[in-house]
Ligand SMILES: Nc1nc2c(ncn2[C@@H]2O[C@H](COP(=O)(O)OP(=O)(O)OP(=O)(O)O)[C@@H](O)[C@H]2O)c(=O)[nH]1
């Protein structure tokens with residue numbers, strides 16, 4: 001019983017801080033995105049591709065959540081965005097407290113678009129909204145054809161689903177239409193897009209979808 005109460009408290013507190021974050025984004029007219037997804041699915045590679053195409057015309061900040069290291073932040077900085085790395089240590093997802101601490105120490109007038117790359121994990125982030133406008137869930141075809149069906153919750157509570165690494169379609173012998181329909185079955189409102197961060201396929205469509 002105690003454990004359930006604690007858990008509810010944790011999630012309730014997270015939601016309160018998330019709504020403060022959301023208010024800040026609105027106040028400063030910032031578009032904000034929480035990018036969640038499997039380890040190694042290509043979240044950072046997609047951000048590199050997106051940032052390199054939009055950073056001339058947009059004031060972009062990327063907040064990178066990772067257990068350790070600032071490898072992802074360093075990768076993204078090379079493409080013209082400011083970055084802030086948050087190392088979560090033992091925690092398997094970012095929470096709204098992490099984001100509130102980052103926002104507190106920034107001049108938000110300097111940004112119009114904020115991407116938050118969550119820790120690579122298809123389970124933990126579902127309990128912790130961050131206050132971003134939209135959640136984008138990323139998987140890739142190398143996680144196997146059932147990855148979406150096996151992790152329905154994040155797909156249920158996301159706005160856009162990206163199925164990445166389609167340049168490897170032939171090697172993986174994946175039926176991409178089935179993966180798309182798995183996602184749509186879980187959440188009929190989900191926008192589903194297939195991409196290759198490596199070849200650049202559909203990256204401009206993804207950008208239009210995100211920034212529209
Ligand atoms: N072939 C191919 N490789 C890709 C693609 N996108 C990413 N990769 C490769 O997949 C590996 C993992 O990519 P990342 O961008 O680091 O993945 P991530 O989701 O950010 O990983 P974590 O942050 O560790 O969870 C890297 O070696 C990328 O070069 C793609 O579209 N096609």
Ligand SMILES: [Mg+2]
Nearest residue numbers: 043044072117
């Ligand atoms: Mg990454």
